[in-house]
Amino acid sequence: MANKMRKVLLLVVLSIICSATFAQGYLSFYQLRDIVPQTQNLQPAFIPDNTFSISLIPTVGVNVQGDWALEDILSRPPGQDELTVDFNVLSAATNASDFLSIDATVNVFHLGYKTKVGAFSLFSNVKSNLDFKYNEDLIDFLANGNGDFVGETIDFSGNSLKYEAFQEIGLGYANTYLNNRLTAGVRMKLVTGMFHASIQEGASATLATDVNDFTWTVNMQNATVNTAGLDYLFNSDDYADGDLTSYLTNNQNSTVAFDLGAKFKIKEWLEVEAAINDIGSITWKEQARNYNIYDTTAVFSGVELRGIEDSDQVFEDSLTAKFRSDETRRAFKSNLPTRIFLTASYYLTANDRFSVTYFKRAALEGMPANMAFSFNHRFEKFVVGVQALYRGSNNEINFGANVGTNFGPVQLFAATDNFLILNKPETYSKADFRVGLNLLFGYKKWKKKDDIVDLDKL
Amino acid sequence: MKKLTNLILIGGILLCSWSCNLDYFERAEIGDIVFDPSIAIPVGEITYTVEELFQELNDAGAEVGSTPDNVVTLTYEQQLQSQTATSFLAVQDQSFGGTLSGGSNVTNPATQTTVSVSNTFEFQLSQRNSEEYDSIYFQDGRLNVQLQSEFSSPVDYTLTFISLEDNGSPYVLTGRLTASSPNLDLNQSLAGWRGFFHLDRNGNVASDRFLVSLAYDVIVSPGSSITATEGIDLNVAITNTAFDAVYGDVGTKDLTVSFDVANLDFFSQFSSGTLRFANPSVDIIFQNSFGFPLGVTFPEFAAITDNGTIIPLTGTVNDNVNIVTGPSLAQQGDIQVSNVIIDRNNSNIDQLLSAQPRKIVVDVNTVSNPPSGPDQYNFVEESSILDVSTRIEIPLELNLNNLGAERSVNFTNGDNLTDATRLLFRIVSENELPMGGNIELQFKDSNGDVVFTVDEQQGFSAAAVGPDGRTTEVTTTVSSIQMQDADIRAIENATTISVLVNLSTTNASSNDAVKFFNDYELKFKLAVQADVSLNSNGE
Numbered sequence: 001m002a003n004k005m006r007k008v009l010l011l012v013v014l015s016i017i018c019s020a021t022f023a024q025g026y027l028s029f030y031q032l033r034d035i036v037p038q039t040q041n042l043q044p045a046f047i048p049d050n051t052f053s054i055s056l057i058p059t060v061g062v063n064v065q066g067d068w069a070l071e072d073i074l075s076r077p078p079g080q081d082e083l084t085v086d087f088n089v090l091s092a093a094t095n096a097s098d099f100l101s102i103d104a105t106v107n108v109f110h111l112g113y114k115t116k117v118g119a120f121s122l123f124s125n126v127k128s129n130l131d132f133k134y135n136e137d138l139i140d141f142l143a144n145g146n147g148d149f150v151g152e153t154i155d156f157s158g159n160s161l162k163y164e165a166f167q168e169i170g171l172g173y174a175n176t177y178l179n180n181r182l183t184a185g186v187r188m189k190l191v192t193g194m195f196h197a198s199i200q201e202g203a204s205a206t207l208a209t210d211v212n213d214f215t216w217t218v219n220m221q222n223a224t225v226n227t228a229g230l231d232y233l234f235n236s237d238d239y240a241d242g243d244l245t246s247y248l249t250n251n252q253n254s255t256v257a258f259d260l261g262a263k264f265k266i267k268e269w270l271e272v273e274a275a276i277n278d279i280g281s282i283t284w285k286e287q288a289r290n291y292n293i294y295d296t297t298a299v300f301s302g303v304e305l306r307g308i309e310d311s312d313q314v315f316e317d318s319l320t321a322k323f324r325s326d327e328t329r330r331a332f333k334s335n336l337p338t339r340i341f342l343t344a345s346y347y348l349t350a351n352d353r354f355s356v357t358y359f360k361r362a363a364l365e366g367m368p369a370n371m372a373f374s375f376n377h378r379f380e381k382f383v384v385g386v387q388a389l390y391r392g393s394n395n396e397i398n399f400g401a402n403v404g405t406n407f408g409p410v411q412l413f414a415a416t417d418n419f420l421i422l423n424k425p426e427t428y429s430k431a432d433f434r435v436g437l438n439l440l441f442g443y444k445k446w447k448k449k450d451d452i453v454d455l456d457k458l
Numbered sequence: 459m460k461k462l463t464n465l466i467l468i469g470g471i472l473l474c475s476w477s478c479n480l481d482y483f484e485r486a487e488i489g490d491i492v493f494d495p496s497i498a499i500p501v502g503e504i505t506y507t508v509e510e511l512f513q514e515l516n517d518a519g520a521e522v523g524s525t526p527d528n529v530v531t532l533t534y535e536q537q538l539q540s541q542t543a544t545s546f547l548a549v550q551d552q553s554f555g556g557t558l559s560g561g562s563n564v565t566n567p568a569t570q571t572t573v574s575v576s577n578t579f580e581f582q583l584s585q586r587n588s589e590e591y592d593s594i595y596f597q598d599g600r601l602n603v604q605l606q607s608e609f610s611s612p613v614d615y616t617l618t619f620i621s622l623e624d625n626g627s628p629y630v631l632t633g634r635l636t637a638s639s640p641n642l643d644l645n646q647s648l649a650g651w652r653g654f655f656h657l658d659r660n661g662n663v664a665s666d667r668f669l670v671s672l673a674y675d676v677i678v679s680p681g682s683s684i685t686a687t688e689g690i691d692l693n694v695a696i697t698n699t700a701f702d703a704v705y706g707d708v709g710t711k712d713l714t715v716s717f718d719v720a721n722l723d724f725f726s727q728f729s730s731g732t733l734r735f736a737n738p739s740v741d742i743i744f745q746n747s748f749g750f751p752l753g754v755t756f757p758e759f760a761a762i763t764d765n766g767t768i769i770p771l772t773g774t775v776n777d778n779v780n781i782v783t784g785p786s787l788a789q790q791g792d793i794q795v796s797n798v799i800i801d802r803n804n805s806n807i808d809q810l811l812s813a814q815p816r817k818i819v820v821d822v823n824t825v826s827n828p829p830s831g832p833d834q835y836n837f838v839e840e841s842s843i844l845d846v847s848t849r850i851e852i853p854l855e856l857n858l859n860n861l862g863a864e865r866s867v868n869f870t871n872g873d874n875l876t877d878a879t880r881l882l883f884r885i886v887s888e889n890e891l892p893m894g895g896n897i898e899l900q901f902k903d904s905n906g907d908v909v910f911t912v913d914e915q916q917g918f919s920a921a922a923v924g925p926d927g928r929t930t931e932v933t934t935t936v937s938s939i940q941m942q943d944a945d946i947r948a949i950e951n952a953t954t955i956s957v958l959v960n961l962s963t964t965n966a967s968s969n970d971a972v973k974f975f976n977d978y979e980l981k982f983k984l985a986v987q988a989d990v991s992l993n994s995n996g997e
Contacts, residue, residue, distance in 0.1 A: 081485050081486055083488055145495030147495065210500075213886040422479070
């Protein structure tokens with residue numbers, strides 16, 4: 001039993017590490033810009049250098065980013081070889097309000113075509129996002145019970161959990177204006193929701209433990225968990241074969257969403273960019289489930305001890321009787337996890353660029369932004385870059401790098417937000433890396449002769 | 459260009475080599491997940507009324523009730539002894555005899571000559587002491603009648619039992635005695651007969667008189683003779699009687715009832731300290747359907763404590779004859795209830811009960827028709843009975859000063875403590891009673907050895923008492939019992955907990971007595987904070 005649990009736990013941890021290793025590097029990947037067509041997923045105003053591009057294989061990106069370092073999750077007591085999950089360590093590493101996000105994107109295909117003044121793109125993605133906002137009270141409660149809160153109130157309000165998966169298929173177009181100084185891009189997407197689970201916005205819960213008799217006073221307001229599509233997974237016996245496939249490909253949980261972006265070259269050496277992705281919301285109509293606990297202030301002071309038999313059952317019954325709940329099937333609405341990029345770039349030369357990028361993913365209220373300072377140099381057949389990233393929530397600084405090649409029609413690219421991950425990975429809370437392979441055609445067609453640098457001459 | 463590419467590649471390799479440090483994961487294995495929360499749980503609460511609290515304390519030896527002014531009482535009731543009519547009164551066997559002579563000399567008359575003689579005999583019933591019967595309704599018994607003729611001539615006789623009636627008429631015997639058959643010997647059942655002994659042969663009111671009338675004719679034929687001294691002998695006996703009722707005067711008879719009140723469990727659990735009841739009482743209850751009054755005295759009435767100390771009852775109740783009434787003739791069949799109440803006004807009963815007696819020994823002497831009782835016509839029915847019972851009523855108006863009590867309860871939760879590393883028991887009492895208690899817990903193993911002791915601490919505090927005798931507030935006491943890992947391991951094998959309680963009433967040192975009203979409550983809330991260590995491998 002013990003060995004089995006260890007194996008399961010090891011598998012989970014390795015999965016997270018591996019996922020992170022191949023994760024999508026938003027900030028570093030962003031700096032590949034016009035070189036790699038998939039950067040249009042981040043900035044619709046990017047126009048690829050080549051005429052025609054197609055992604056060879058679906059690329060999978062997983063981004064795991066949290067406020068716990070790996071050594072918090074897998075702690076190693078001094079003098080011991082064994083790694084263990086120590087809730088006390090987790091609790092100690094938790095700030096007043098922290099986040100854990102896992103978002104995975106499968107780029108099913110990407111087709112790009114460049115015109116004289118702009119570019120078209122046709123794309124399809126499947127996205128899955130899990131965002132968890134937790135506060136110090138919650139983790140302390142999970143780690144230590146309510147023993148640390150005797151005479152106090154544990155406030156679970158502000159904790160939030162949201163998971164959703166959706167597919168999108170869309171068409172993008174970017175166009176240049178003002179003699180190529182201004183580029184604006186827009187992508188319109190048909191989004192179909194597949195799965196959803198979230199704690200309703202505004203939900204709150206507190207648990208007060210009386211200082212003398214430990215009486216629990218539980219206050220719950222707007223305590224609703226909304227789900228959609230999960231019934232197929234948790235009650236699969238209720239459905240026929242093919243029902244899930246039919247649901248995933250065509251259901252009523254569809255909407256239209258947009259990605260907007262623009263970049264403007266103020267000076268020859270100064271360029272600013274802005275992008276807002278995933279603008280829109282899904283109204284979950286099909287397979288919607290609402291698990292509601294009625295607003296209540298329940299006071300639980302134990303059970304009547306006289307003549308008690310089967311005390312565990314009596315205790316459970318008495319506690320649950322304090323709350324009323326039901327399940328409804330009302331439609332509900334959720335916003336897509338909007339991503340915002342703001343960038344200012346300084347061009348030392350036409351091929352040397354310093355950039356400052358602000359990135360914020362607004363899946364949950366209050367999620368912290370990331371900042372990155374980057375340098376990229378562009379060679380004739382590839383571009384390389386390094387960057388320093390700052391995560392404000394836990395004052396962590398990572399160093400990223402990116403490279404994109406253009407050897408013939410085949411393009412290889414890689415990006416990571418934290419290339420120092422291999423140096424004491426246990427000290428980091430974020431690790432990501434992305435590689436891809438594209439077929440590109442007509443790269444030089446759109447280049448001025450002067451822009452083509454002969455590295456051999458250098 | 460090639461140089462720069464190589465430079466970048468070499469730099470990248472050097473950077474990766476420099477930066478690669480996975481020491482943290484070397485030889486690492488994933489160990490057990492250890493979850494060691496501290497959980498504070500409100501376990502529950504239990505509320506005792508005063509009645510329930512003392513019911514718990516007294517092992518059902520006493521009934522717990524209330525006085526009319528709602529003060530809780532402990533009541534011991536005991537049916538002591540019954541006196542039935544047959545054990546109280548038995549009619550003695552009676553025998554009477556007499557001779558009725560002819561009074562005439564007749565010698566060889568020429569013709570048949572008849573000599574007639576009659577007489578009414580008045581016999582006195584023999585009795586014990588001063589008993590006098592006016593009538594007896596026989597349930598059973600035998601009447602024996604013997605006649606013996608001394609005449610050689612035939613005699614026709616009529617014997618009328620004036621004092622014995624069968625179906626409402628006097629019993630009459632007639633017949634002839636002859637020379638060849640001069641005797642009559644009759645044995646007759648008295649079942650259902652009635653005997654009336656209240657008149658003399660002159661019709662005057664009397665008692666214990668048995669009247670029989672004998673009349674006979676002697677038929678003297680020619681050639682026969684009789685003398686004046688010849689006559690008929692009469693003998694009557696009444697034996698083996700049982701009665702349905704006896705009327706008259708049963709006189710003065712003693713009746714002694716002895717008993718112990720031994721089920722005073724309430725006191726047996728107290729080991730130390732003092733207890734003083736302010737107003738206890740003992741009610742000796744007589745239920746009498748005998749038709750006469752009784753005088754009651756207590757030759758012995760004493761409390762015996764655990765250490766053998768005997769405290770006798772003193773006071774006017776012990777000096778005077780107490781009267782128990784009986785139903786009058788008009789109330790025949792009824793039961794008269796008389797109470798002899800022993801309280802602090804007529805005795806030192808408060809001292810006896812405050813001494814926490816193991817038992818109370820009582821001898822009750824009753825005497826019928828006491829001189830100080832009412833002058834009453836007596837009767838005894840077969841169903842008459844005298845029941846004596848006692849009711850010790852102790853209103854909970856008392857003073858307790860460090861009164862020690864001990865109770866033992868089973869402890870079966872040792873197996874549930876395996877994962878606990880620290881326990882903090884929190885006991886919150888909300889007390890309306892004018893009584894506080896300090897509690898000590900002794901955990902004992904199966905050999906009775908103490909394996910862990912929770913030192914004495916205040917369990918609940920006495921509430922203050924106002925001018926009207928009622929408590930004025932609810933006092934809250936919070937007690938904590940903390941057990942560290944070693945303590946918990948020690949009690950895992952405990953099988954019993956001895957609960958030692960020291961009780962004191964409000965202002966106990968001032969010797970104030972406080973009243974326990976039946977609406978008072980003592981509530982205990984039990985909570986526990988447990989530090990548990992849960993290991994993913996189940997250890």
